Amino acid sequence: MVTATEALSDARTWLTELVASNPELVVAVAIGAVVLAAGAYLLRQFRRPLGVRFVERLADEEAVTILMHPNPDPDAMATAIGIGALADQVDTESTIQYPGQIRHQENRAFRNVLDLDLEQIDHVTDLAAESVVLVDHNEPRGFTGSDGVLPFAVVDHHPGEGTGDAFTDVRTDYGASASIMAEYFQDVGGDPVPPDKHESEVAAEFVVPSQIATGLLYGILTDTQRLTAGCSSADFAAAGYLYPGVDEDLLDRIANPQVSKDVLEAKARAIAARKIEGSFAVSDIGSVSNVDAIPQAADELLRLEGVTAVVVIGECKGTMHLSGRSRDDRVHMGRALDAAVSEYGDASAGGHARMGGGQIPIGEVAVGSDGGQQLQRSTLVDRLFETMAGDL
Numbered sequence: 001m002v003t004a005t006e007a008l009s010d011a012r013t014w015l016t017e018l019v020a021s022n023p024e025l026v027v028a029v030a031i032g033a034v035v036l037a038a039g040a041y042l043l044r045q046f047r048r049p050l051g052v053r054f055v056e057r058l059a060d061e062e063a064v065t066i067l068m069h070p071n072p073d074p075d076a077m078a079t080a081i082g083i084g085a086l087a088d089q090v091d092t093e094s095t096i097q098y099p100g101q102i103r104h105q106e107n108r109a110f111r112n113v114l115d116l117d118l119e120q121i122d123h124v125t126d127l128a129a130e131s132v133v134l135v136d137h138n139e140p141r142g143f144t145g146s147d148g149v150l151p152f153a154v155v156d157h158h159p160g161e162g163t164g165d166a167f168t169d170v171r172t173d174y175g176a177s178a179s180i181m182a183e184y185f186q187d188v189g190g191d192p193v194p195p196d197k198h199e200s201e202v203a204a205e206f207v208v209p210s211q212i213a214t215g216l217l218y219g220i221l222t223d224t225q226r227l228t229a230g231c232s233s234a235d236f237a238a239a240g241y242l243y244p245g246v247d248e249d250l251l252d253r254i255a256n257p258q259v260s261k262d263v264l265e266a267k268a269r270a271i272a273a274r275k276i277e278g279s280f281a282v283s284d285i286g287s288v289s290n291v292d293a294i295p296q297a298a299d300e301l302l303r304l305e306g307v308t309a310v311v312v313i314g315e316c317k318g319t320m321h322l323s324g325r326s327r328d329d330r331v332h333m334g335r336a337l338d339a340a341v342s343e344y345g346d347a348s349a350g351g352h353a354r355m356g357g358g359q360i361p362i363g364e365v366a367v368g369s370d371g372g373q374q375l376q377r378s379t380l381v382d383r384l385f386e387t388m389a390g391d392l
Helices: 004-021 023-047 050-059 074-089 105-113 177-187 210-223 233-245 248-255 261-272 293-301 333-340 377-388
Strands: 063-067 093-098 132-135 153-156 167-170 274-277 280-287 309-316 319-326 348-351 355-361
Touching: 050 074, 050 153, 050 167, 050 177, 063 074, 074 093, 074 105, 074 132, 074 177, 074 210, 105 210, 105 248, 153 177, 177 210, 177 233, 210 233, 210 248, 261 274, 261 280, 261 293, 274 377, 280 293, 280 377, 293 309, 293 319, 309 333, 309 377, 319 333, 319 377, 333 348, 333 355, 333 377
Parallel strands: 063 093, 063 132, 132 153, 153 167, 280 309
Antiparallel strands: 274 280, 309 319, 319 355, 348 355
């Protein structure tokens, strides 16, 4: 009878002879073990929530610039301050910057009511830190040298090809970037702080300060038309998560700012100058002093009974601005605007199914001329109707 000791000795002898006669087998087994271990590690890494991975990347940086798109709206500002709050909680210095201006009264109210510290920039050398996090857009633009910026990270919900060097999260099925930001706080176990409590009273490693929760909720509401258009279940879930931390007084002050005379006049002109074909409307309101009045006029025009998709055209400082809105499943507004301006050399346009915008240098559009190499303004109106109808 063979004892256990003898069996173990025989096994060792057999293994030694196998290794000696088949060294390539040993190498293959070793490589396989390494590959399996690496695969298991990567699988664990990718299974971790995106918010956890983002915060880890953020914590590795000494300082970051949180860069918003030109003329930032509440969704961009909310996402930016959310990232800033996470950066503070992992001891990473952050600066929120943007090109352009904050003009729309709702955007100014958002900034002022929440007392946000935001810096305007004109040149790449103005960036506060080398590591740049893009929020609510995925390709730097709007300032001199922007094409040379390689973002460290991207957090966005708009279509595009831009990526971050270390982290990219672009979710085009979400109605707002603020919803993604809310999920990041959830991923790391963040607790929303009620408006009547101080952050120190919440026993959690990560918290969502009431100011941040209020801003994020408003960012979601504005980009989804109060959760009525272009939103997903994730946007509703994010709003519900943030609600315990929302300051209703601040929310009301942001949502109901005073409306300027320019905006009211633009809305009146949009209604008076409207042209309607079927359920589509296009209105050319001429020259405006406040470009932000154009999208507000589009919002107003969409409220007309029987109208399901609208585009408002306005001229400001040598540029034709287009703003479109749709609640018609047949009209993808971003694509419609892009197709409408495709014949104009330096024009650009795009956006989501429910809303979009575009710009055309004024030299590309003739007003009352005989045409020539330029396309007349009336032709632009015709093209907009055709693209909304799917004829172009």
